[in-house]
Amino acid sequence: MKYIIIVPDGTADSPLPELDGKTPLEVANVSNMDYLVQHGSLGRVKTIPTGMAPGSDVGNLSLLGYDPAELKIGRASLEAANLDIALQDDEIAFRCNLVTVEDNKMIDYSAGHISTDEAKLLVESLNEEIDLDYVRFYVGKSYRHIMVLKLHNAREYLNITTTPPHDILGKDVSRYLPHGPQEGMIQKFMEKSKEIFARHSVNDVRIDLGENPANMIWLWGQGVRPRLTPFSEKFQVRGSIISAVDLVNGIGKISGLKVVKVPGATGYYDTDYAAKARYALEALKRSDFVLVHVEATDEASHNGDVEQKIKAIENIDKEIIGPVLNHFNRYDDVRILVSPDHCTPIAKRTHTADPVCFVMYGKNIPVNGFDAYNERLAAESDLYLDSGKELMQFFMKKYL
Ligand SMILES: [Zn+2]
Known part of the structure; x- marks a missing residue:
């Protein structure tokens, strides 16, 4: 049949x-x-x-x-699988959007549908500057990327409440930051990305061209290895x-x-x-x-x-x-x-x-x-x- x-x-x-x-x-x-x-x-x-x-x-x-x-499979587990990232039991993946935030408001969940070539440079700079052995960023497509954390308590991060950036367009982002147990570390990465991206040449060019800069990452949709x-x-x-x-x-x-x-x-x-x-x-x-x-x-x-x-x-x-x-x-x-x-x-x-x-x-x-x-x-x-x-x-x- x-x-x-x-x-x-x-x-x-x-x-x-x-x-x-x-x-x-x-x-x-x-x-x-x-x-x-x-x-x-x-x-x-x-x-x-x-x-x-x-x-x-x-x-x-x-x-x-x-x-x-x-099954409780997070979006990021599926996207990681699509990128052939084999998650281990002590790892958790987050969807990592490149977004545009202005005056603390979510302006664009896709940073102007940024090209994969530009995005790749930005994501690589995250790996260079957030140089910790338990965190790694993976390049996906356009504005859609993946962050993987390797920690003995990785599963605890499943309990953090996260919000898709496309649901908060025009809203004050500080009210929608990841919250729950272990929120501090996740928020810190997002904060740090602002600093790294602010001085990135990719964004200088985008601003010159009148395109939305990718001035922050937004982490959400986390998930662990699907069984x-x-x-x-x-x-x-x-x-x-x-x-x-x-x-x-x-x-x-x-x-x-x-x-x-x-x-x-x-x-x-x-x-x-x-x-x-x-x-x-x-x-x-x-x-x-x-x-x-x-x-x-x-x-x-x-x-x-x-x-x-x-x-x-x-x-x-x-x-x-x-x-x-x-x-x-x-x-x-x-x-x-x-x-x-x-x-x-x-x-x-x-x-x-x-x-x-x-x-x-x-x-x-x-x-x-x-x-x-x-x-x-x-x-x-x-x-x-x-x-x-x-x-x-x-x-x-x-x-x-
Ligand atoms: Zn749909």
Whole structure:
């Protein structure tokens, strides 16, 4: 059996007045998704466990059948995995953003989406000037980097409350500094970075060009080494993951899936949808499972852009689901699951923990009598699953 999961990130939405009370999915022309519904099962699944922050880390772990609440994996653990940093038991990783702070206010969580080349020089200067054997900074991409601490009490740092810098734009940063046990050391690194970056030539150039300088690091999203059963052991099938997002690729690495890089996959509206489908089908020649994640729908939601969201949904339908369906014969041993990792309602421009609508199709999957893929019909379906774990137990079951 071949198993394909397609994740249109943040696609699930709520009715919008500008769409006459419909959701983007209801308005979008998604004939392939509708076909899956007409010949499969439409339902809802709670991908975000109660009390957990709705995000793509939690949502995608759920969709792979893991219990994010039990695993307690921090964002930084996944990003470290993506950078092939093998965390040890006495280590903890923090996401280290390069940010712009002015008059003590968070102006830009990305330091003007600084280039990786410039960022590399800044991060290297942190390693040179904060010369302690238990701290190390790793270069990631653009404004997104990693700090690793090696300490006998590393796990205690999990209890520090940290705040994502994109949540405090325009706000006084002193109210959102890391707080809790051992906060002092973390705050000290952030303080020290201001000094180091203030006299860095990269910032002189950026200021001259009218770009936001990276004048501070912001540490958050800490996590330790993830311990989980490899996907292949859990479901007796090997597979791959396709995504332009580091966090999602990190999930692939820690669960033992092969991370397939697709040229032209950008994580934005301009991503090469068709290439993702081609690489997914190629990956299925070598193993039996593939998860294809598409970020564009989520980006459009954060931008509050209804038109782009509808367009991105239609692109996924036409350029990913279409070719996948065409490739397989209806009677082949194949199953397809389409499910967002979490909701990102346009009206809120941020993630919510509400259940998402999914459709499951293929060999031995029952037909439950709906004709279109959208939130409204999914809410009418009896098929409601309480977790991604339950969803996957159903989807991956050999005989139904
Ligand atoms: Zn998002």
